[in-house]
Amino acid sequence: MPAHRHLPPAPRATEGILGIRSQAALVAMLVIAFTLFTGGVVMILVLGSALRGGVEESLRSRAAEASAIVAAEGPGALGAVEARHLIASGPLQLVEHGPADAGKVVYTSSVIWDTPVTALNPEPGQVLVDPHATSPHTGDPIMVVTHGVQVGNHDYDVVVAGSLVSVERALRQDAISLLVGVPLLSLLGGLAVWLVVGRTLRPVEQIRTAVEEISVADLHRRVPVPPGRDEVGRLATTMNAMLDRIQHAQDSQRRFVADASHELRSPVAALGAGLEILAERPEESGAVVPLLKTETRHLASLTEGLLLLARADAGTLRGRRIDVDMDDIVGAEVVRLRTAGRLKVEAHLEAARLVGDPDELHRVVRNLVDNASRFARSRLGLTVVHEDGQVVVRIDDDGPGIPADERARVFERFVRLDPARGRSHGGAGLGLSIVSSIVAAHGGTVEAGESPWGGTRISIRLPGTDAVTPDPEDS
Missing domain, CATH: 1.10.287.130 (Signal transduction histidine kinase, dimerisation/phosphotransfer (DHp) domain)
Structure with missing residues (x-):
C-alpha cells in the first residue's frame, strides 16, 4: 500500500519578507514622509522668501527716504536730528563716486562702517539690491540696498543694510523641526496603519487558520463570519x-x-x-x-x-449540433410502442425543429418512454408542441404517479422511490439522471409533474431553432 503523501502546511502570513500589514505600514510611512518633507521644504522656501521680502521692503523704504533728504538738503543733512530715525534703524552709508576713484564714504552711521560694504553703483534714481552680502566686521549675512542720487555735479550712493541673522535663524529652526518631525510623524503614522491593518486582517487570519485546519475528513466545519457586512x-x-x-x-x-x-x-x-x-x-x-x-x-x-x-460532470457532454426534427424522434417511439401493442398510445405531434445531437435526444425520449411504459397501467400520451420559441415534449402515463415532494429527486442518480422497484422494474436508477444531464447540455430543462390521468407527466423544454445558432463546424 503506497505511503500517504502529506502536503506541507500553507505558509503563515508572517513568514514572508513583508506581509500585507508591514507593506501597508511601510507605504504609509513613505507617503507621510514624502508629503511632510515636500510640504515642509515648500513652506520653508515660501517663509524665507516672505521674510527676505519684508527686510528688502524696509530697506528700500529707508534708502528712498534717505535719498530724498540728500537730494533736497545735501549730504550733510543725514546727520541732522530729522534723519536720526534712519540711522537708528540700521547701518547707513553715503558713498560718493568720483571720476578717478571707486567710491568714498562721506557719511556713515557708525565708525565701523567706514568702508563701502558693497560694490554696487546704481545710476541716479536707480535702486540695486545685494541679497547675499556679509558684514565686513562680523561676517553675518546682511542685505544691502543701494539708491543712486545726484546732488549738483556729484553722484552719491545711499547704502542701507539690514541683518539677515534672525531670518536665517528662523529658517534653520524650521529646517531642524522638519528633519526631526518628519521621521517621528512618519513612524507614528506607520504604527497607526500597522495597528489598524492588523485589526482589519485579524478576521482574515482567523479565516485562513480555520481553512488550514479543515481537512477532507471534516468538511462540515465552516470559517467564522465576522460581524458587519464589509x-x-x-x-x-x-x-x-x-x-x-x-x-x-x-x-x-x-x-x-x-x-x-x-x-x-x-x-x-x-x-x-x-x-x-x-x-x-x-x-x-x-x-x-x-x-x-x-x-x-x-x-x-x-x-x-x-x-x-x-x-x-466534466462538462464534455456536447455531441453533434445539427438540425433535428423532434417530432420525428417522438413519432418513431410512437410507432414502436403501438407495434408492441401492450399499451394504448395517444400522440399529438407538431412540427418542431431544434439544434442538437440526434442520438442523445433519441436516448432522452427512449429513456422517458421506457420508464413511463414500465409503470403505466393501460395508456401513454406523447406530445410535441412549439411554444414561445421552445420545443416542448410531454410524456404522460396513467401509473401510480410520483409524490409532489419526490419529483425533484427522481432526476438524481441511483434513486428508486419504491425499494421494491429493483432491476426487474427499471435497472440501476440512472435513466432519468441521464435524461436530465443530456437536456441540460442542450440548454433545456426537465421536470416531473402529474398527468391528466393521475399518473406522471415528464415535461422537457428545449430551445427551438429560432433561439439557437448552430456551431459553425456543424453547419
Whole structure:
C-alpha cells in the first residue's frame, strides 16, 4: 500500500519578507514622509522668501527716504536730528563716486562702517539690491540696498543694510523641526496603519487558520463570519458557500461511488456464479447462457450510463449540433410502442425543429418512454408542441404517479422511490439522471409533474431553432 503523501502546511502570513500589514505600514510611512518633507521644504522656501521680502521692503523704504533728504538738503543733512530715525534703524552709508576713484564714504552711521560694504553703483534714481552680502566686521549675512542720487555735479550712493541673522535663524529652526518631525510623524503614522491593518486582517487570519485546519475528513466545519457586512464578512460568507459546494460534491461523489459499486456488484456476482456453474456443470449451459447474456447487457448498459454521467460532470457532454426534427424522434417511439401493442398510445405531434445531437435526444425520449411504459397501467400520451420559441415534449402515463415532494429527486442518480422497484422494474436508477444531464447540455430543462390521468407527466423544454445558432463546424 503506497505511503500517504502529506502536503506541507500553507505558509503563515508572517513568514514572508513583508506581509500585507508591514507593506501597508511601510507605504504609509513613505507617503507621510514624502508629503511632510515636500510640504515642509515648500513652506520653508515660501517663509524665507516672505521674510527676505519684508527686510528688502524696509530697506528700500529707508534708502528712498534717505535719498530724498540728500537730494533736497545735501549730504550733510543725514546727520541732522530729522534723519536720526534712519540711522537708528540700521547701518547707513553715503558713498560718493568720483571720476578717478571707486567710491568714498562721506557719511556713515557708525565708525565701523567706514568702508563701502558693497560694490554696487546704481545710476541716479536707480535702486540695486545685494541679497547675499556679509558684514565686513562680523561676517553675518546682511542685505544691502543701494539708491543712486545726484546732488549738483556729484553722484552719491545711499547704502542701507539690514541683518539677515534672525531670518536665517528662523529658517534653520524650521529646517531642524522638519528633519526631526518628519521621521517621528512618519513612524507614528506607520504604527497607526500597522495597528489598524492588523485589526482589519485579524478576521482574515482567523479565516485562513480555520481553512488550514479543515481537512477532507471534516468538511462540515465552516470559517467564522465576522460581524458587519464589509469585504471580510463577504469573503467569509463566500468561503463558507464554497465549502458547502465542496462538501456537497464530495458527498455526491461518495454516494455515486457507493451506489455504482453496489449496482456493479450484482451483475458481476451473477456472471461469476454463472461461469462457475458452466465450469462444474456444462450440461446446464442452455439455462445459464441466457442469464449471462442478460447480465452482460445490464452491465454494459450500466457502464455506458456511468460514463455518460462522468462526461456530464466534466462538462464534455456536447455531441453533434445539427438540425433535428423532434417530432420525428417522438413519432418513431410512437410507432414502436403501438407495434408492441401492450399499451394504448395517444400522440399529438407538431412540427418542431431544434439544434442538437440526434442520438442523445433519441436516448432522452427512449429513456422517458421506457420508464413511463414500465409503470403505466393501460395508456401513454406523447406530445410535441412549439411554444414561445421552445420545443416542448410531454410524456404522460396513467401509473401510480410520483409524490409532489419526490419529483425533484427522481432526476438524481441511483434513486428508486419504491425499494421494491429493483432491476426487474427499471435497472440501476440512472435513466432519468441521464435524461436530465443530456437536456441540460442542450440548454433545456426537465421536470416531473402529474398527468391528466393521475399518473406522471415528464415535461422537457428545449430551445427551438429560432433561439439557437448552430456551431459553425456543424453547419
